[in-house]
Amino acid sequence: MLGRLFLSSGDLLADRRFEFARDLQLKGDLVAAADLLDQAVELAPNFASAWFTLAEIREQLGERDAAVAAFRRAREADRDDRHGATLRLMRLGAEPLADMPKAYVQSLFDQYAPRFDEALLQNLRYRGPTLLFRAVLAVRAAERKPAFFKHAIDLGCGTGLAAAPFARSVDRFVGVDLSPGMIERARATGLYAELEVADMLEGLRKRPDASFDFALAGDAMVYVAELAPLLTEVARVLVAGGLLTFTLETHSGAGVVLGSGLRYAHAADHVRDAIASAGLVLAHLEEASPRYEDHSPVRGLVVVAAKR
Numbered sequence: 001m002l003g004r005l006f007l008s009s010g011d012l013l014a015d016r017r018f019e020f021a022r023d024l025q026l027k028g029d030l031v032a033a034a035d036l037l038d039q040a041v042e043l044a045p046n047f048a049s050a051w052f053t054l055a056e057i058r059e060q061l062g063e064r065d066a067a068v069a070a071f072r073r074a075r076e077a078d079r080d081d082r083h084g085a086t087l088r089l090m091r092l093g094a095e096p097l098a099d100m101p102k103a104y105v106q107s108l109f110d111q112y113a114p115r116f117d118e119a120l121l122q123n124l125r126y127r128g129p130t131l132l133f134r135a136v137l138a139v140r141a142a143e144r145k146p147a148f149f150k151h152a153i154d155l156g157c158g159t160g161l162a163a164a165p166f167a168r169s170v171d172r173f174v175g176v177d178l179s180p181g182m183i184e185r186a187r188a189t190g191l192y193a194e195l196e197v198a199d200m201l202e203g204l205r206k207r208p209d210a211s212f213d214f215a216l217a218g219d220a221m222v223y224v225a226e227l228a229p230l231l232t233e234v235a236r237v238l239v240a241g242g243l244l245t246f247t248l249e250t251h252s253g254a255g256v257v258l259g260s261g262l263r264y265a266h267a268a269d270h271v272r273d274a275i276a277s278a279g280l281v282l283a284h285l286e287e288a289s290p291r292y293e294d295h296s297p298v299r300g301l302v303v304v305a306a307k308r
């Protein structure tokens with residue numbers, strides 16, 4: 001789905017070894033690639049991209065312990081963990097489930113921003129925005145209220161795809177996203193009165209109580225492990241009668257897991273519990289796939305919750 005992050009070691013020879021190793025890796029010669037990467041990290045011991053790639057290869061070769069050690073070296077070499085070594089360690093069961101490194105999410109979407117809309121809409125058949133819009137219309141119709149909102153906040157707004165169907169239903173949109181690249185694209189849509197580069201939880205914390213009547217998050221809570229703190233903040237900023245809607249990925253087990261696509265999947269019961277613990281009331285929860293991955297529909301949930 002995405003290009004690879006490369007952080008130069010600052011050592012020309014080590015960088016060259018890395019490039020050759022990547023060629024070999026792509027050609028399937030993993031052992032030779034690992035050998036060159038071993039040389040690269042010997043030349044430049046803090047070469048995060050080389051450690052990360054070496055870790056991936058060790059994992060592909062079935063050398064779990066060596067993979068774990070190399071992912072840890074990648075993270076030590078880049079404390080912000082822009083490669084997301086932490087996620088790989090979670091997937092390997094070497095570390096407990098935790099939040100995603102913010103710098104990883106930011107660099108992922110900064111790289112992705114220029115081709116995000118095309119990739120999502122065409123390649124991944126993204127229909128989260130339509131699902132959210134339909135769910136909100138259904139909830140409002142059941143409440144015999146118009147689907148019209150004065151002040152909305154779009155959490156993880158990205159380029160604005162999820163806000164677009166609501167453009168005529170919202171007077172004033174605020175967008176919050178970790179990625180400056182995505183925010184720049186969102187600005188170009190003209191959909192938002194205000195945009196902020198921030199973590200969504202931090203962005204919410206700065207807002208006064210009861211300052212929004214609508215909150216949405218399209219395909220963004222898949223980057224949040226623990227929903228309850230976020231939903232609690234949403235509940236605080238919503239007025240009575242306000243709505244929150246979001247899509248999620250889901251799974252048949254219990255709780256939260258980190259899927260192979262490196263996004264969290266939340267079980268439906270976990271979502272229900274998080275909504276209740278935030279003091280919100282569930283108005284709609286539907287199994288529906290927001291998008292495809294590897295040519296198959298991803299299992300998803302479309303949720304609407306209300307503040308009473």
Ligand SMILES: C[S@@+](CC[C@H](N)C(=O)[O-])C[C@H]1O[C@@H](n2cnc3c(N)ncnc32)[C@H](O)[C@@H]1O
Pocket residue numbers: 105106109128129155156157158159160161162163176177178179182198199200201217218219220223224
């Ligand atoms: C898959 S995109 C979806 C964008 C948009 N909501 C849509 O429906 O097209 C996920 C977005 O969530 C943002 N994001 C992920 N975690 C975030 C966080 N903790 N705080 C703010 N934004 C976040 C990413 O930067 C990215 O732009």
